[in-house]
Amino acid sequence: MKVRNLIGERFKERPSDCVIDSHMFMIKGGYIKNVANGIYSLFPPTKRILKKIENIIREEMDRIDGQEVLFPVVLPGSLWEESGRYESVGEELLRFTDRNDSKMVLGMTHEEAAVHLVREYAQSYAKYPFMIYQIQTKFRDEARPRAGLIRVREFTMKDAYSFHTSQEDLEEYYARCYEAYNRIYARCGIPEVVAVASDSGMMGGSVSHEYMLLTPAGEDSIAICGECDYKANMEAAESIIVNNADIQMGDLEEIDTPNASTIEEVVNFVNLPITNMCKAVVYQKNRDDKYVIVFLRGDLEVNEAKLTKVIGEKVHAAVITEQSGIVAGFIGPIGLPTDVEVIFDSSLKGIEYLVTGANKVDKHVKGFNIKRDCGDVDYKDITKIIDGGICPKCGKNSITISRGIEVGNIFQLGTKYTKSMNMQYLDANGESQYPIMGCYGIGVGRTAASICEVHHDEYGPIWPITIAPWEVQICCIRADDEETKKFSDSLYEQLLSEHIEVLYDDRDMRAGAMFADADLLGVPLRVVISPRNMKENLVEISSRDKKISLKVNKDDVVNEIKRLIKQLYDEINQAVK
Amino acid sequence: MKVRNLIGERFKERPSDCVIDSHMFMIKGGYIKNVANGIYSLFPPTKRILKKIENIIREEMDRIDGQEVLFPVVLPGSLWEESGRYESVGEELLRFTDRNDSKMVLGMTHEEAAVHLVREYAQSYAKYPFMIYQIQTKFRDEARPRAGLIRVREFTMKDAYSFHTSQEDLEEYYARCYEAYNRIYARCGIPEVVAVASDSGMMGGSVSHEYMLLTPAGEDSIAICGECDYKANMEAAESIIVNNADIQMGDLEEIDTPNASTIEEVVNFVNLPITNMCKAVVYQKNRDDKYVIVFLRGDLEVNEAKLTKVIGEKVHAAVITEQSGIVAGFIGPIGLPTDVEVIFDSSLKGIEYLVTGANKVDKHVKGFNIKRDCGDVDYKDITKIIDGGICPKCGKNSITISRGIEVGNIFQLGTKYTKSMNMQYLDANGESQYPIMGCYGIGVGRTAASICEVHHDEYGPIWPITIAPWEVQICCIRADDEETKKFSDSLYEQLLSEHIEVLYDDRDMRAGAMFADADLLGVPLRVVISPRNMKENLVEISSRDKKISLKVNKDDVVNEIKRLIKQLYDEINQAVK
Structure with a gap:
């Protein structure tokens, strides 16, 4: 295949609205x-x-x-x-x-x-x-x-x-x-x-x-x-959470928390660690919009996949209406409407002293103790595992x-x-x-x-040879130079006859633009044929990942290409068990 | 691949509701x-x-x-x-x-x-x-x-x-x-x-x-x-139709044709050749149900693809209602409702004396002459070419x-x-x-x-080797015989190692049933290994199309299979220009 006939354009500009590199390079x-x-x-x-x-x-x-x-x-x-x-x-x-x-x-x-x-x-x-x-x-x-x-x-x-x-x-x-x-x-x-x-x-x-x-x-x-x-x-x-009962059980007490509806605000207000907060996250079931409230430790996040598994159906973020009886920002386990499904995350287990919502505007309660105030609850694992968290397999803090x-x-x-x-x-x-x-x-x-x-650098993809669109790309620099063009043409024909997958660029254009296109095509081996090297009977061969770069006598080029192709395949296949 | 592991069943019975053989064999x-x-x-x-x-x-x-x-x-x-x-x-x-x-x-x-x-x-x-x-x-x-x-x-x-x-x-x-x-x-x-x-x-x-x-x-x-x-x-x-004006122009005359509404009935009634009949076929346009009536020579049929091309849109067979003013069975060009589109087929050209409908129940006209009675009409080619008809290229009656x-x-x-x-x-x-x-x-x-x-016979497909699912099928007759099984197993392994596409049947079953399955799988070359032949150190090789059938010494079998595979490929490739 000659680049001049290859369908599809390569662009200089970075295309807009591509957030990841592979998307960008595959458009460009x-x-x-x-x-x-x-x-x-x-x-x-x-x-x-x-x-x-x-x-x-x-x-x-x-x-x-x-x-x-x-x-x-x-x-x-x-x-x-x-x-x-x-x-x-x-x-x-x-x-x-x-x-x-x-x-x-x-x-x-x-x-x-x-x-x-x-x-x-x-x-x-x-x-x-x-x-x-x-x-x-x-x-x-x-x-x-x-x-x-x-x-x-x-x-x-x-x-x-x-x-x-x-x-x-x-x-x-x-x-x-x-x-x-x-x-x-x-x-x-x-x-x-x-x-x-x-x-x-x-x-x-x-x-x-x-x-x-x-x-x-x-x-x-x-x-x-x-x-x-x-x-x-x-x-x-x-998600494995081990709580130390640093703060002992205390009396349940309603407190005024004006305008403190986020966890951070409540933490600042009561001046207790975030790990003593009992946070509420509200969902609605997709099927009937019934409310599901998850209580978890203040510093953690809900894993919705786990939640779906526990309740057996899918949920979405809740829209809290006035008639629901739920007081957004001040939700706690005590005094909730009875038609709400409540789930306690296991991250709350073992905490003796909690701060949570009072289900009244601008009110929280402190000294909340789940066992004392709610009885025996069935804790579920609903939270996301955290960076630095406990490994469920070896038990170390190594996640x-x-x-x-x-x-x-x-x-x-x-x-x-x-x-x-x-x-x-x-x-x-x-x-x-x-x-x-x-x-x-x-x-x-x-x-x-x-x-x-x-597998890319700033100029384009670097395709592994096992899946690359072609194995070798020939760049004929100065197709207007007769000797260069003639040698390039014959090398192209020789490689084809050896069943090597070769892409041949014989367009009459600047070397820089030709290399930029070659970088975007990401072919693992590149053979550069130029008048300057021709004078010394030399041909340049390099790999797209720059690990290989050599000049060989033009009479050895086919054998050298075959050797390098084999080397690239071998490198990949060595990683195969 | 072993037949015993091959997904899919082969049936003895001919499956129902298959009208053509390929369908039947591909189910069976x-x-x-x-x-x-x-x-x-x-x-x-x-x-x-x-x-x-x-x-x-x-x-x-x-x-x-x-x-x-x-x-x-x-x-x-x-x-x-x-x-x-x-x-x-x-x-x-x-x-x-x-x-x-x-x-x-x-x-x-x-x-x-x-x-x-x-x-x-x-x-x-x-x-x-x-x-x-x-x-x-x-x-x-x-x-x-x-x-x-x-x-x-x-x-x-x-x-x-x-x-x-x-x-x-x-x-x-x-x-x-x-x-x-x-x-x-x-x-x-x-x-x-x-x-x-x-x-x-x-x-x-x-x-x-x-x-x-x-x-x-x-x-x-x-x-x-x-x-x-x-x-x-x-x-x-x-469709090229040349008419001889055997019957000269005559007077236009309305005749009673009680109950004669088909061409055959009218032919019998007037006792004239069917080639003097001017037949009507009624369509409706798909878009607006407007009627289109094609007049053509009595013995010919309408080619709907040509009709669609001529009128520029698709049509369907007509439903003739009373209010349409069309008298089914007695339709002729004279006295039709004005909102009907009329097309004369070129097969009517040159006929001086025609019989056609009178647009009245139980009435036809005879002596109809298109030029005299309808003026200059624009004949179109709407009929199907007929067996024995004129070749549009060389002009001979050789179709x-x-x-x-x-x-x-x-x-x-x-x-x-x-x-x-x-x-x-x-x-x-x-x-x-x-x-x-x-x-x-x-x-x-x-x-x-x-x-x-x-490419099939009464027992199943005969796949050409270039597209066959496998090149060779080994049938091990009497897998319970140790020597037979051992030789079959080793031949299977040998052929696999030679990159020959081989299907191996080592099921313990009657030879007849095994061959019936092999016929349905249609693999071009079959190798049969049986205790009887093993005694003489022989193996049978045959082709699915029965053109090849030979016994070879078991030591030569791999080379012989390779030779025959090449022969089958060569036969097909010789037909390639």
Whole structure:
């Protein structure tokens, strides 16, 4: 491919409204074009990158005995009604009707389709275990698409589904898939991806992991222990709070706190540590707008994923009306309206002396003691784990919070889908059983963008050779110089005949502009051919990451390129376990 | 892959409601599973076949300088409004709204998306010509999906779009693409595909060709000349009728024709040749239900595609109401209601004496002469070309009508999309011009099904090796025999290590049932290992099409398989020009 023919423009200017670098470079470098909110067309370099990532995924899925299938993008609503998700999933599931007024959905994940495909086939225990996967377009009607290919509405995803006759068998396969994912990311040049324990969310099931690429640009927060191997999404990380009863129990006393409605104001007013504050956060249930009030230690924050899990449904930030009887800014556990659901976070456990709202305007109470004043309450873990907090695994104060992009996930689903969709098999004793499922996803486009996010310099992406759009780029400086052009042309033809993926820039333009384009295209090896070097029979070869920079005799250039390509592949493959 | 692990069942019984063989075998052989009307999931063998077809297409598109991109499946309605197709295309375009009530469509073809992708990039003549293509899921909300993967609602398609600065350049590229398509079908094992002239339909543009695989199961009719190279879809084939004025002009006379309302009844009644009948066919326009009456020679049929082209809009079969003033069964050109649009087909030209309806119940007229009774009329070509008819190219009575499946098409689109979507470039003189487009499609799943339709026997598909799901199938007869099993296992491992695509059946079952399954899987080469042959150190190798059948010494088997695989590939590639 010649750069002069390559579809897509590269820009000098930094595009506006790109908050993260990968988005910026993928616009600036002619990789993607926005078609609608969260929907992109992909230019040739991106398509080439995606194909390489897909092939790596395919090889690793095949290696763990996966069988590639293809499910439809458009699915009948009836299939999602069987599993119950037609009703339970929110607006991110795009529902519509076809010309015959049949309910249809756009597949955002394919558990239902997977069960549909195999439920007649797999009626005997002898057919198990097996895994099927596809690489296919998905659509998720995100409320807030952002960050280029990181969070889109339409995306290419590899989704895999395994079926088992025992939990042990699922766990064994899950472990194989866990390793396959590590291999995939390592082969894609991002061995730094870490698997973290996660919340299963709408997928159902118990054990699950997310694969996180740690980067400040990530939108997920991950709790990582510096002492042991504990890693978890903040949404799932257990928050362990140990309170010392520094202040002894005291009398319950109502106090005037005029205009002190925030925690900081109350702390200043009563002159007690924030850890003695009993803070209220008010939510409403999505379904019926019923109020839910969470009480937690003043310095902590609510983890809404945990809250959803505890109450079994989704909530939103509350709108507090006058008729609700709730006095915003002065809420406390004593004297609340009776139709409000109250949850005490476990961070309040063990505190003898608390300050909280009195449920009256400009009034708080001090000396509040939960056990004495409210009896035995059922504490729940609702707060976010904090930086410097206690590791749920090793117990040390060794948690740090990092940001990450989720590039994949694996779930132990259990029988949620096989039960609801009535998929059964006969076991060795002739008895009917529900198979146990696992599911395993990787966002292909998001993986590409994530690689760009962690592998770039100020000039553009630095693609790892395993997924780079081309392996080598030839820059012919001064295409108007006959000897330079002739040698460049012949090198291009030679590399093509050696099946090396080569991009050739023979445009008649300034070297600086040509290099700027090459930086944006991020091809790992660059060969620069110029009249000055030609005079000495030399050719410059460098790597996009600047670690390699050498001049070789022009007669050795093909062999040298082949050697360097091999070296770059070897470097990546050494990181693969 | 072992057959025992392969997802999907093979059935003994012929499945019901399959009218064509490819559909029947793809259900019976565990290739596809119906998810909704015209929507299928694909089992592993089909996915493997599709990947191979896709790779052949990709190689040939790259060879004619195509650049692979990816457009979205879900497109904003606004893009289709720009081209005017949001309004003009019928219900096959699935329209819906997203969570923000924005109009969206499911892409059934991507002209709009292609223009959108390149209209900023290609603003100078120096960027032309170029071609972009994708292989992507499409959705077309067909009213009557049928015949398995032949006519579905969701399908994988390769669609390509080329952009040019002159008609000559488009034609030159069109010719390259024409040849690339011939290569693709030859490489897929169906060199018998023919390119036929076609009607451009909703795509717009002038010259277009369809690639037809001739088979009685096809749903298209193709006119083929036995004398010259003329080939055209019946929808597009010009119908040339030469009438001899055997019966001289006579007086116009109203006659009683009680109960004779069909052409056959009238012919019997008046005792004149059917070629002297002036038949009426009534339609209504889709938009406003206005009546359109076509008069044509009694023995011929209306070609609705031609009619749509002539009147510029779509029609449907008429519902004739009493208030319309039309007398069904007795319609003639004289005395019709004035608000009816009348079209005379050129098949009536030169007939001096006609019988037609009198527009009164139970009355016809004879001696009708169009020139005398209606004046100079503008004859149009509205009839279907007939078997034995005149070739529009060489003029001989040498047309035969065959059936075919359309497996691809190519169109010279002109400026329909670039004009409506305002894509312009500056030419060498600095003047604004609209680029000229071509577009080029291949249905991947339909190609697979079509190959099955023409390459099968009574037991199952006979896949050409270039697209077969596996190259070799090993059948281990009597897996309970230690020596047989051991040799089979080692052969399987050996072939895998040679990177041969091998399917291994080591199930403990009757040979007959195993062979029946193998026939349904259609793998080109079969290796049968049995205790009886093992005693003589022999192994049987045969081809699925029965042309090869031999016994070889077990020590030679790997080399022999490699030789035969090469032979099968060579046979197909010899047909590639």
